[in-house]
């Protein structure tokens with residue numbers, strides 16, 4: 786397995802769907818110049834999702850073949866679809882960057898923590914059930930997808946106490962600011978506060 790150097794950090798954004806992980810992760814990632822590790826997935830792209838940006842969208846056969854060749858560092862099944870992170874992607878990205886980020890459910894976050902220990906910082910984002918439901922509806926997600934996400938809500942919320950840091954996300958700018966401050970202590974980029 787790839788040996789991480791002392792500056793390498795893996796930031797994992799986790800929490801219930803609709804809590805704002807992607808929005809916050811993108812903003813924080815941009816601030817620190819961190820690269821995202823993109824998952825492979827067998828589900829169909831949703832409207833607006835871009836292959837290679839949101840996910841690597843692949844068929845079940847392609848997924849099985851990658852799995853057979855041992856390419857996945859972690860692989861989970863969620864509601865009949867497969868999601869996985871390719872080990873080589875983590876290695877390559879950490880070769881070029883001190884830190885990387887991922888957006889994972891609680892299983893993925895736990896697996897990475899077990900593999901990489903102190904190098905992994907889990908940022909848990911949350912909002913109440915009604916708020917995430919409203920956000921997902923506003924985002925235009927299909928009702929069956931929203932229902933599946935809400936089915937996972939309690940289990941994902943139960944992961945909060947395992948995470949290094951937790952943030953309630955109601956005001957996106959405020960949440961992003963707080964997380965940036967928290968991560969600055971780990972990443973030490975000497976960011977200048979312009980406000």
Ligand SMILES: Nc1nc2c(ncn2[C@@H]2O[C@H](COP(=O)(O)OP(=O)(O)O)[C@@H](O)[C@H]2O)c(=O)[nH]1
Pocket residue numbers: 801802824825828859860861863868869870888889890891892893894930
């Ligand atoms: N463990 C794991 N979880 C993932 C991976 N990629 C995405 N996820 C999470 O799995 C869930 C997938 O649900 P999905 O309906 O596709 O949500 P979305 O992609 O976040 O809109 C989300 O909570 C994702 O953040 C992965 O490679 N591994």
Ligand SMILES: Nc1ncnc2c1ncn2[C@@H]1O[C@H](COP(=O)(O)OP(=O)(O)O)[C@@H](O)[C@H]1O
Pocket residue numbers: 801802803804805806807808809888920921923924954955956957958
């Ligand atoms: N603090 C917030 N206030 C209002 N809407 C938000 C907030 N954070 C995220 N959103 C919106 O909620 C939806 C879900 O956010 P997203 O970042 O995709 O969440 P996740 O990745 O956790 O599923 C998106 O439409 C996003 O623009």
